[in-house]
Amino acid sequence: MKTKATAVALTCVAALALSACSDDTAGQTGAGGTGAAGDPVDPTASLDGVELTFWTAQNTAHAADQVIEAFEEATGATVSTEAIPDLYEQNVPTRLASGDRPDLMFWQPSISTLPFVQPARNLLPLDDEPWVSDLGSTEQSLGVIDGTRYAAIVTSPAMLGVYYNKDVFAEAGVTEADFPRSYDELLDLGATIRDETDASAFYEVGGDQWPLQWQVQVQLTDQPDAWWDGLNRNEESWTDPAVVDAITKYDEELLGAGLAQDGYRTGTFTGQAEALWDGSSAMALNVTSFQSQLQAEHGTAEIDERIGWFPIANSEARGLYSPDQTNGVVAFATGDEERQNAARQFLAFWLGPDYADFIDDRKIPSVQPDVPSPEGMPQTAVDQVEALPDAHGVFQARAIVAPELHVALADMIYGEKSPQEVAEFVENQFDDIARAQGAEGF
Structure with a gap:
């Protein structure tokens, strides 16, 4: 007899399988890209009138508030967040199966959880984004499935x-x-x-x-x-x-x-x-x-x-x-090229001109070796940052x-x-x- 935990995980898999079969737009712009992937991204270019949606878990509902406010001020875009009820990892695939999808979403960038949202069908590839080479070595290893990057790493694992x-x-x-x-x-x-x-x-x-x-x-x-x-x-x-x-x-x-x-x-x-x-x-x-x-x-x-x-x-x-779901942000292949490019711009802004302000606001370690972690972190946090480059991965x-x-x-x-x-x-x-x-x- 399968346990409840097994049933939850299998529900995630089944929900995404249903999504792939029932959603006519699924896969039209994934992996093959928008045609714009890899093009230069101006993090502060005007986006007047563009509206983006951002899904979060309940415990990360306000984690991106600083970057959203700064991005909206810099570009004129509007970014609306929606906290998905717990269990997040179960309810997100169910929502996706219904045909609903955001432009951006917090999601765990691990090889065990990232596949739950069928990245090759549903997400924008992010291999050529300007921030990738700025990440630390451990962070660069996250968010990649079958050789393709699907997640931006915004916080340290x-x-x-x-x-x-x-x-x-x-x-x-x-x-x-x-x-x-x-x-x-x-x-x-x-x-x-x-x-x-x-x-x-x-x-x-x-x-x-x-x-x-x-x-x-x-x-x-x-x-x-x-x-x-x-x-x-x-x-x-x-x-x-x-x-x-x-x-x-x-x-x-x-x-x-x-x-x-x-x-x-x-x-x-x-x-x-x-x-x-x-x-x-x-x-x-x-x-x-x-x-x-x-x-x-x-x-x-x-x-x-x-x-x-x-x-x-x-x-x-x-x-x-x-890794946890606060570390990674994915961008969805919605079929709307303007919004897809705006989502890429949001990530470039987050991990570009705003990154130092973001980590200082939250007093968390930096994922970019060239951006110092904020002053005022407890020594316990500093010690963890120093231990990260040589750390083993949990299962x-x-x-x-x-x-x-x-x-x-x-x-x-x-x-x-x-x-x-x-x-x-x-x-x-x-x-x-x-x-x-x-x-x-x-």
Whole structure:
């Protein structure tokens, strides 16, 4: 029996398949282009009377406000945003299937999620846009499917690493020289915290579920490129012993060893930030959304005084990057050449003359090496920027389907699945969705 998570993903695939069959305009201007792709773009050229639509998720409804306001003032265009209800990744394909489409949209620029909107049929290719060569090396690797760029990268991908409470570390006698250089050393550090302080070593988020995946993801960083390539061709499996061992280690050597807080089964994302801040937990393994949560509640000086960050992988002190839907913006092939060119101009403006103002307004890292990140970011954010160029990709960036590992891990922490059964759940979901997408080998 398929899980709800599998059903959601399959709904996305089915909706876009329906769109391709029922929408007579689909594909008329995709991949083959408007005839204007690659032509010079003047970011501030007049666009009086041109109206563009921009779809966002509910949590990114205001993320582009600064650039939209500046673009409208510079060009005379009008850009209207519409927040699509959650679940964003399910409801967008459903809207597209009905024949509705925006000019621009936030969308995760990963090989596992970008295909949900059938880019070759529905999106404008962006390979020759003036901003592409300005992106950093990691950002240039995102937004590309089958050798064609379909997404502009406007924000830095989330970084996965360990946030820690400096006071708890000091109480346990932990200095920077003691920072772990492998996952096993991270668990050893957790045991030290458990034994030397009243704090839990980690705060785990069983209630909100999605952060459960990160402890396992970190352990998969030694899997070679050939393994991921084989997985995407159905020649390798999520039931590989390395995956099962990673799940087992999380279950037995972290949760089973008392390294998480007592209420880890019902822990929440906001509770994790509160526990790290007040020192009832020493560490939180999470992505940059945790950084945003801290910055929403505390100033830079406060964060710098109390919270630190370090990267970690399975066998080295190296971070992981995780694309999300705030990182990428795609432009749709609507069949209206004026609007398509205006959408390209909007992206050129965003990643051109406005980019420094945009990142300064949001106090976020720059995706362009030649544009400095804003002053005043917490040191935790600065450390993540420095770790990005050498970071591993999480499986959302490496696998053609992003299975919902966290759903099965949530079952595991309640004793409803064994580590082997978690791996089998992930493998079955991965195969189902890859097959529905028509992936080669499935």
